Amino acid sequence: MNFEAHLPALQVVIPLLAAPLCFLLRQKSLAWLFSTIVTWLTFAVSVMLLAAVRENGPISYHLGGWEPPWGIEYYVDTLSALILVIVSGIGAVVMPFARISVEREVEAERIYVFYVMYLLCLTGLLGITITGDAFNLFVFLEISSLSSYVLISLGKDRRALTASFRYLIMGTIGATFYVIGIGALYMMTGTLNMADLATRLPELQKMEAALAFILVGLSLKLALFPLHLWLPNAYAFAPTVVTVFLAATATKVSVYAMIRIVYSVFGGTAFFDHVGIDETTMALGLIGMIAGSLVAIFQRNVKRLLAYSSISQIGYMMLGFSLGNVFGLAAAIVHIINHAIMKAAMFMAIGCATNQARVVSVDDLAGLGRRMPLTMAAMVVGCLSLIGVPLTVGFVSKWYLLRGAFEAGLWPIAFIIGLSGLLAVIYSWRLIEAAYFAKEPEGREEVHEAPPSMLIPLWILAGLCILLGTNASWTLDLAIDVATALIGPAGTGQGGGQ
């Protein structure tokens, strides 16, 4: 067996096979050890895939040996390889952190269920990213969604159940809309393979309805403002590990699916000119950027605050997506990666604080700056990235977003980006002020720094925030390559929204 040739299948099959095995293991520390090994193996596969794609160009893998467009095709190009690396990377980094945190936040007899669902969720997210088949994407979307409903409902707080149920309803509507749209396209073209679909699409007037269903469905899954209502409670009441993982990967993979469908299947900018959906997504993205940050300022629960900040950050991605030029799209792609890293770091820092000092509301952070210096320092790095301070990853994506906006001739957007950044300063400052300047409450038990198994993953992510902020070209070059491949060389892309 030629191992290299089967990498695309292994990417999905390894966690998929591991999930039932983990289900049979039952014993919680065994399940944890096994899942940790599996996630790191999955990460290794994705890194090898990225290297292979950079060296030899896109890889097409035919499942069951059936040629596309008849069979299901796995298609890995630089964009999907990049997203695979970030999803499996976060999935792997979270695992060492998970052992203690899960022990505390999930009922003992359900811990093995947690790891099974975690592996299945990872399978689904990787599958969405790797598949070149529009219906197969739906199947993986369902695998990842169903398992994430279970993951959220594992929180000990009873409100986790209602949050999970609400997400289930909204997520199911989203997935149904997507599959209705794909069904309509299949009726018109007779094919489900994305590359094949792109060549066979009928005139736009005939597929407006299909397109509307697909876009609304995906917008629900990626929590585009005003379809974000499921997100804050789901993030706030899920076990922290789940919040870290989902915040960093689930919505991002949906943004990827949106980019894939609109740019690869429907042909991107040319299509924007005909339909004008870019104006809609841009407007919603901009409103989301402001509204998300505004609401975040007034949150008391730390996880809810960060969840609303996620909604605002998704606005940035959708803005880049709808600018329709190379810089904008590259900013969206880079921001998928950057936001995954910084939000995972932030939630992980809060997770450490919750574990050591039962932090729920912002006020509970009081005095932790001295008690848990390393954790809180990582949180500050995350805050700086969210604001977009130079030398952090947040700056890189914002800078390219601005360049995209100027190239599209939309300079007022620059003000809105700046305003949203200012709002981010306010809510980040609330966290920093509480941690470093508020008086420690009296009568609290002695609080100690988090154990190394939690600090090391946290600082890997916080370190990446700075490393990828100072060496931006590592991710940025790839993203610009991808955007150029999807749109055409920089400068020639039409300004969207004009």
Added chain:
Amino acid sequence: MIRREPVLRVSSKLFIPFIMLFGLYVQFHGDFGPGGGFQAGAIFAAAFVLHAIVFGVSETRRVAPPWLIRLVLAAGVLLYAGVGVASFFMGGNFLDYGVLDHHDPVHGQHLGILLVEAGVGLTVAGAMITIFLTFAACRIDGKPE
């Protein structure tokens, strides 16, 4: 639980083996006509549902203990993915059944789909039974029995 209804008890005892047999028929007839793993699994699970309705959930739990159902659930997925992995090692792509038989790819395809559908059947039956018994074991106040 229906303790005093001899007609129901006796007739369901008669029916249950035939329901299972019909499930197996649908499973293996999937090659030639309508049928296959999903439908077969659902029918097979229906036998357990009938058993639980007539004889009570705790009786059914004795026949189908949780560890067994869990094993069935996992075994189905493992069988499915295992066939895929086996086709790696025999020189094909993932789930390429053609390579499973060295002499005749058509036989390989037959064997592959048979095993994969068996996997689907196992998992569907296991999932249906688990879902039914979990809900049936809930008391009205929501606490487990």
